[in-house]
Amino acid sequence: MAEYAKPRGTADILPDDALEWQFVEKTAQQLFESYQYREIRTPIFEHTEIFERGVGDTTDIVTREMYTFTDRGGRSVTLRPEGTAGVARAFVENRLYGGPLPAKLYYNGPMFRYETPQAGRYRQFYHYGVEVIGTDDPRSDAEVIEVADRLLRTMGIESFGLELNSVGCPVCRADHKVRLLEHLEPVRQDLCTDCQERFEKNPLRILDCKKDGNNPTVLSAPTITDSLCDSCAGHFAAVKMYLDAMAIPYQVVKTMVRGLDYYTQTAFEFVESSIGAQSTILGGGRYNGLIRMLGGPDLPGIGFAGGIERLLLARAAHGLKSAPQNHPDAYVIALGEAAREASVRVLYALRQAGISADADYSGHGLKAQLKAADRVGATFALLIGDDEVKSGTVAVRNMATKEQTSVNETAVVATIAEHTGRQG
RNA sequence: GUGGGCGUGGCGAAGUGGUUAACGCACCGGAUUGUGGCUCCGGCACUCGUGGGUUCGAUCCCCAUCGCUCACCCCA
Structure with missing residues (x-):
């Protein structure tokens, strides 16, 4: 609670x-x-x-x-x-x-x-x-x-x-109000308590009162519309x-x-x-x-x-829905301490280029992070682990096709931009 | 202001006056080492809104209170 x-x-x-x-x-x-x-x-x-x-x-x-x-x-x-x-x-x-x-x-x-x-x-x-x-x-x-x-x-x-x-x-309304009250005066005592109050305050409302709307006298009352x-x-x-x-x-x-x-x-x-x-x-x-x-x-x-x-x-x-939320083009996954710095560099470069990107800060294992990438609907997962750090590369995984290629870190932005056509 | 319905874990939702309060979803972990969406296994409730009362005993009974919700009035 x-x-x-x-x-x-x-x-x-x-x-x-x-x-x-x-x-x-x-x-x-x-x-x-x-x-x-x-x-x-x-x-x-x-x-x-x-x-x-x-x-x-x-x-x-x-x-x-x-x-x-x-x-x-x-x-x-x-x-x-x-x-x-x-x-x-x-x-x-x-x-x-x-x-x-x-x-x-x-x-x-x-x-x-x-x-x-x-x-x-x-x-x-x-x-x-x-x-x-x-x-x-x-x-x-x-x-x-x-x-x-x-x-x-x-x-x-x-x-x-x-x-x-x-x-x-104001002119025709005042005129109408006088005639309306004259018309309703004989049945004033028969109206509901709400309408008794409306009598002075807002007599027009009496005409569409749910309780008194069927009263014959009310029904025959002059409407403002007919009294313009x-x-x-x-x-x-x-x-x-x-x-x-x-x-x-x-x-x-x-x-x-x-x-x-x-x-x-x-x-x-x-x-x-x-x-x-x-x-x-x-x-x-x-x-x-x-x-x-x-x-x-x-x-x-x-x-x-x-x-x-x-x-x-x-x-x-009516079951109408606007467009669903936008998904990231790239989702950066870092495995192990050594990969964290590189992951920050890559994420920054992607965003600098106008690419919609996000990163996983959970520190979880690869499996969990890929699951997260899937959940946010990322187009690409970018994997950086010990091997990638050593070779200065990034594993670029297409989440839909599961194709995975090793790309030099300096070429990551161009690779993603090419595939998504979204470079800024 | 008035009246009806409801208030169980993050969400949805069973349930009974009495040992350990179903289930589904979600979440977390696992099913061979760094690989997702399916499947399987496991984990996940310090007050069953709150405070009183009845009772040997209440989440289930009564009272009060708070909140949510629908309706009246009126309005968008």
């Missing part, structure tokens, strides 16, 4: 798993850059008010899920629970609005939320995401959704569904038109609400049923008031974030 264990909800990404992570991170980076997004890296912690204001101080994230602490200077800081607020802060603080707009940014990194862990949910988890700040053209909504769609497909995920909705702007102002309705129609133009399938889900206050108009989720109850593999939407709320100009924005762990779960569920 290990005496020390990692904190709840965190994970060690071990070398075998890291191969998959590298694949996902590299693939995402290449894709984003081909769409002309540029990377931005922001701090992993921010002043707490960034999230309180940006994400919204009534949201679950802010009210019960943040890792917040007071630093030695007495400031309240918080480990970022999501990426957009920090990017927005950086956009404003560094006056990126003075540059070409829209700014197209992408990021990748750890996020933190104090939640009870379960499949696809962790306290430290990783997001990749993009933000387009400075345009509210519905073509940018469609582009962001298309990037997300392409990303998942590039990762080998094909079985997801795209759920789409518009949650309106002309401007928002037009925007939503245009987004759908552009998605159709790219033949991206989607399903309008009128009850879908996203959990962060900054969302306006377009909201979307990519859902993958193979990864457990937490089936949202990627989510995003438009946030037209956020930049201004954080002290910047009144610029609109849209973006998405996806969870790497959930993507990996989906890949695993």
Whole structure:
């Protein structure tokens, strides 16, 4: 039993798993850059008010899920629970609005939320995401959704569904809220305790409550989607038109609400049923008031974030694996004291030449060392014993064919390079 | 925060109220001298998560506690 264990909800990404992570991170980076997004890296912690204001101080994230602490200077800081607020802060603080707009940014990194862990949910988890700040053209909504769609497909995920909705702007949302509450007031007492609370805080959620979702009055309640102002309705129609133009399938889900206050108009989720109850593999939407709320100009924005762990779960569920680990071209085996110095020389020369090489430091017998060479998948085993030391040679053994030749030490690098074609 | 399942050697996994707790994998060593992947032989458990309790006696029974895991809520 290990005496020390990692904190709840965190994970060690071990070398075998890291191969998959590298694949996902590299693939995402290449894709984003081909769409002309540029990377931005922001701090992993921010002043707490960034999230309180940006994400919204009534949201679950802010009210019960943040890792917040007071630093030695007495400031309240918080480990970022999501990426957009920090990017927005950086956009404003560094006056990126003075540059070409829209700014197209992408990021990748750890996020933190104090939640009870379960499949696809962790306290430290990783997001990749993009933000387009400075345009509210519905073509940018469609582009962001298309990037997300392409990303998942590039990762080998094909079985997801795209759920789409518009949650309106502050104007139509306020208008809708009044009508919704009027509609629900008569049955208010009949709703579940969760929904009683949602009544004031977030009435939109009542519409897709699992318990009350079948209540006739709830079912007949006006949805935000059907209550959009002309401007928002037009925007939503245009987004759908552009998605159709790219033949991206989607399903309008009128009850879908996203959990962060900054969302306006377009909201979307990519859902993958193979990864457990937490089936949202990627989510995003438009946030037209956020930049201004954080002290910047009144610029609109849209973006998405996806969870790497959930993507990996989906890949695993579909049996997808990236390339296996690389094996050394040469594995140096020394037998006896006298051979050790020569083995160091040979290993150094190989690496100097850019050849992937490793050596056995076990001091075990030849048999065990050859076994080790086999285990790491070495192409060649280089044997150095008393005989080789005396003659200044190295026995070069092809592990696959078992052919073994004696090569002068000075010619070892050339011999290996020739056979592997990997000389640097 | 709430509920279900689980916690046996590095990993996977049996098991019983009572002398030495299966097995598989991995690992280490050996099967003629300096030669691998197969086979054979051998080796490898100071607390059966932790702390109490019941009992003549508990890894198996009870309580507590910690941890893991799945689900609710919500989200990526």
